[in-house]
Amino acid sequence: MKRMLWCLAPLVAIVASVLAQQPPVLDRELFFGDPEIIGAQISPDGQYIAFIKPWNKTRNIWVKKADEPFEKAKLITADTKRPIPGYFWSRDGKFILFVQDQGGDENYNVFAVNPADPPAAGSEAPPARNITDAKAVRAQIQLVPRSDPDTIYVGLNDRDKAWHDLYKIKISTGERTLVSKNTDRIVGSVFDNKDQLRLAVRSADNGDTEILRADPDGFKKIYTCNVFEECTPIKFHKDNKRVYMETNKGDDVNFTRLVLLDPETGNTELVESDPDNRVDFGGAVISELNDELIATVYNDDKQRFYWKDKKYEADYNFLKKQLGDKQIGFGSHTKDEQLWLISASSDREPGETFLFDRKTRKLTQQYRIREKLPREHLASMQPVRYPS
Template sequence: MASLDDTALIPRDALFGNPERALVQLSPDGRYLSWVAPLDGVLNVWVAPADDLSAARAVTADTARGVRMYFWTYRPGVLLYLQDTGGDEDFHLYLVQVEGAPEQARDLTAYEHTTAQVVGVSHRRPDEVLVGMNDRDAQWHDLYRVDLASGERTLVEENAGQIAGYLADADYQPRMALRARPDGGMDVLSRAGQEWETTDLIPFEDVMSTAPLSLTEDGSTLYLLDSRGRNTTGLYAVSTADGERTLVHEDDSADVADLLTHPRTGRVEAVAVTYLRREWEVVDEAVRDDLARLADLGPGEAEVTSRTLDDRHWLVSYSAAEEPLAYYRYDRDAAELTLLFHGRPALDGAPLVPMTPVEIPSRDGRTLVSYLSVPAHAATGAADGLPAEPVPMVLLVHGGPWARDSYGYDGWAQWLTNRGYAVLQVNFRGSTGFGKDFTGAGDGQWGLSMHDDLVDAVEWAVARGVTLPGAVGIMGGSYGGYATLAGLTFTPETFACGVDIVGPSNLETLLATVPPYWAAMFEQLARRVGDPRTEEGRAQLVQASPLTHADKIVRPLLIAQGANDPRVKQAESDQIVGAMTDKGIPVTYVLFPDEGHGFARPENNKAFTAVAEGFLAEHLGGRAEPIGDDLTGSSLTVPTGADGVRGLPEALAGHEAVLRA
């Protein structure tokens, strides 16, 4: 086997610094191409004439966290973006004009403590958008039409009925709505004149996998994801005239995950299902040849990210596990794909590694779809993806937990493999995408069988020669951070070390402090995690909380937290750090005052990965790029444990001097 030193070290800046271009879109009229790119080091929206990319100019002027969510309206030359403050997730909706000055961005939701939700953008109403705002009641969003010229809002519906979400037609008329039930299910409401009437019921076990999706432009067809009476989610077309249902697509192995819909008519043209890899099924023959051409781009995955209203031009992204995003313009008339640019050209030629889907058996007979990446120096090229000999491993746990890992380019996996670690990403029970039975198997199992699945995956990796006992670290964000804390408390000898990113340590306080606009999903949380309103539920939450078992920690732990996190409050990290400190257990704690649920600013992301890389090298034996000046520009503070990471005290001294200055 070759040596790790034979593989070129990929700089952290290339992996975690700002992309050169990302989130590329075509305007609906085809006149403009847009993307986010750095402006003075901060991601902003840039726009260029579609036929002259050299004439690009920034149309936003954010100086803080950068713009990461934007979209075109059907009013020519007008786009909208969503932005919060310091990661607080109070997203406001801003309007910018291509021909205007960046600093003239206008807040369309300039109300205190408001989280905007965009409900509708329609080419039939090009001068307005439909927006939910919760300035009247923090828990529930009222529905407004917002005029794009004046910024004035017109009330469509005051949400007096605790509506969790609306579905409107192309003329911005609310046609359907969802309302949470006391049992954790959802009532499906339909408009009857000016009133709502309950026309259907989604039981608790189907809420995460059943929902009305969209209406065709003419309003004749409703597209519905539905798992009722079945396990995996199927896509149905429902006639709004008589309720007749037609099954569009189903797959026994996984839920319907993605749709391709016509930009004008709203009719579904293709459907994708992801088990090990994403697979498309054509519904409308009009796009069969187009999708075949996209498939010819390579063995990775192509995605249509935007389309002109006349459907003559598509914007397509393509990537593979070992190939970051590249962007193409597709001319349907000429059947021609034109490469525009790569999102991260600094990684061109870098020693990126493939990702291998694997199926891991759990101790009780379930199949855990997982993804294995191994360092380049240890790769054999075999189809099973196993290394030539065991290497240290990081179990990288996804958040949610109601989400899933999938095949594709993953900067974290590439970073860790380049430093010498195998990376295993496991879809443990409770993950979504594999049918409601698999998701429901995680109910009430935080710290129990959900954690057992992760331990089983580690044992599989040891048995297959991926790694050795005692050479496995665990790392993740949000639920993945919880899983890290659970790993170091419930099975304290299994992992050599852990990296917890914004993970909850106390499930009682987690559920007591959820954002107010999560009111509609609280019953789901209570039934799936533990009910803080009952004595039995509180006991369950206490037992499943890593904080309860903090005195069992015997392995090194790094905790990272954003001070403004509205989901997992800073107190979650403070509590377990305090408990460990009180018991004399070493812990390294890094805190970012200007971040929320994760680290959006690239300076902060680079600073965190620099610290985490040094921490992992110390305790798992991989290599580390020196911290150097990667703390520069970040807000990183280290309340405790700086001496637990090699080189951090020295780098921190210079960083703190800069902050004080």
């Protein structure tokens, strides 16, 4: 019996040691509760930063001056029934636009609020105007034009619940003008660099996707991919003639890739596919100043950037040196593209947001997502690959 006890004693000691080294069990609220601050966006002039933060236990929009602490932020929306699902600044920075539904019906309307306005009567936030003002209708924002900052183009299924007609809406007044009735099964509109409607995407009866050219006398089909393929226009090239498109059309194509589509001929030209031949095309970073392609992105085990602009590449390398082996994301930016909100995340860092000044190389932390989550107790992760 004594010998058995002596044998058990080391085992008990080992188990106790292992248990002592285990990280604590973390409250799931730390992982799944509402983050304190998320979704920051800088105003076009760089003077203000908007963000999402709970108010009365509901996610709402707040605004602060760029150089002020978050504690001094002003409440912009005061919704207590539904969290704000998304928002953005108008091109001139005069308004914040957001979408909201009623009771979870997913019939989103577009609202505009002037951050400079005083609180509405009986509220802590400025008045918000419903600029789509349509019941039982789901609004789809199609374009925020550079040429007219007081305008947005929105799709509304107010005439036919199955399809969205295209409207032009004046933000400051809510004035709405019908641009085109959707009688062609259109699911998306593509505008060029001068904010002219040039292409449309149609869902065919058999499930195919069709790219249509907008001619004065109607739409003309120029490109098709079947239900097992993808063909998605992204943005017009700087020449304003061809359009960047992501597609995997073709029997010998495994991954989506970036091509240029000529709307006049329907011909495509390969721009780039994954240099490592491992993943689909992940995205394009394109300047809003000159419509130049800045970088291409691929989401592999870790995100990969392929830089086309040497200045942005130098910025990225600087950020990598400052932030280490974190995944860097480029968020909103000022109109002149000199100030950027940068995110940095990793397996043990849910996310940090910084304000980056490209000219001075100043990097200023704004906030950390889930600040109360103890990073030191999170486990590191390694990618695992195996043949399927």
